[in-house]
Amino acid sequence: MTAHPTLRKLTGILLLSVLLFTACKVTLLSAYDDVTDKTLSEMQQSTTTFFVKHEANPGSQDLSYNNSLPFYEGLRVKSRTVRIRNNAIEKNKIMINMLDLLDENVNLMDSLHKGKPNGLLSKSDVTLLKGAFESQYTAMFKFIMALKARAKAQ
Amino acid sequence: MSINVSAIAKEMLNAAKPILQNAWKEVKPFAEKESKAFAQNLAMIGKLKLEGKITKEEALLHIQIQKNSFRTVLLAIQGLGLIAVENALNAAIAVIATTVNKAIGWNLL
Known part of the structure; x- marks a missing residue:
């Protein structure tokens, strides 16, 4: 007995769908980015150094707001550079939001220090x-x- | 070719479930530790303000910094969860591939 053409067509579509569905791996997030990892490591190191200096020499004029301007500027340059790079990566909303929050916190710390x-x-x-x-x-x-x-x- | 849909669904669930359960087990201590730290830091800001050691403006800046930090923690938990979901989906799809190949008798997938 020969199958009805419509049934044959439907079976074919179903098989093709299964093939397409199962042949591809599901990807919900962007891939790992080495540049972002390295830039964040540099930022983290710079921030840790800043706090270690404050703990070791509290009240030192070397740590005054004016003397800390290069530190804040350095962090901002790095966070904004890596933000632009991440903007170009697909399925990357989580990392972009994280970078925005980090940049905002650098600015808030700057404001606190400045005041x-x-x-x-x-x-x-x-x-x-x-x-x-x-x-x-x-x-x-x-x-x-x-x-x-x-x-x-x- | 016969494919038992309910059996496949069960196998898919069995493949996905331990991945999702393990993911939460790994994330839970991190989520608990950071939630506690967030609460402690907010309490410290309140205390400093009450004792007059910081101004209202400084307290507000500190609160916003702590909130941004905790939001980053929540984003990380969301990301780790998505990776777990991705792994679970791919494990479930791998089950379909095995079952379909077995059912049709050759490696279609």
């Missing part, structure tokens, strides 16, 4: 800022490491 009458961050400022930035970088690296592990597994 200090003596130009110096207090011990409690440093404790709070250090905690916030450490959590932020850790979260970003956790995500980046997971993307890296995923790339290796593929």
Whole structure:
């Protein structure tokens, strides 16, 4: 008995759909990006150095707002450069949002520091800022490491 | 060619479930630690303001910084979850491929 042409056509479409569906791997997120990883590592190192200096020499004029301007500028240049790069990567909304929040926090820390009458961050400022930035970088690296592990597994 | 749809669905679920369960097990300690730190830092800001050690403007800046930091943590959890979903979907799809190939008797997929 020969199958009805419509039935044959439907079976073919179904098989093709299964083939197309199963032949491709599902990808919900962008691939791991080495440049983003390295740039964030540099930013994290620079931020950690800044807080270590504050903890080692609290009240030092070397850490006044005016003397910290190159630090803030350096972080902003890096975060905005890597943001532009990430903007060009598909399925990358999470990393873009993370970079925006990091840039915003650099600006907020800058404002806090700028507003200090003596130009110096207090011990409690440093404790709070250090905690916030450490959590932020850790979260970003956790995500980046997971993307890296995923790339290796593929 | 016979394909048992309900059996495939069960196999797909069996393939996906442990991946999603393990993902949450891995993320949970991180989520708990960061939630606690966020709460502690907000409490510290409140205390500093009450004691007059920081101004209202400084307190607001600190709160916004802590909120942005915690939002980044939540984004990371979302990203880790999506990677787990991706792995679960691909494991489930691999089950379909095996079953379909077996059912038709040759490697279509």
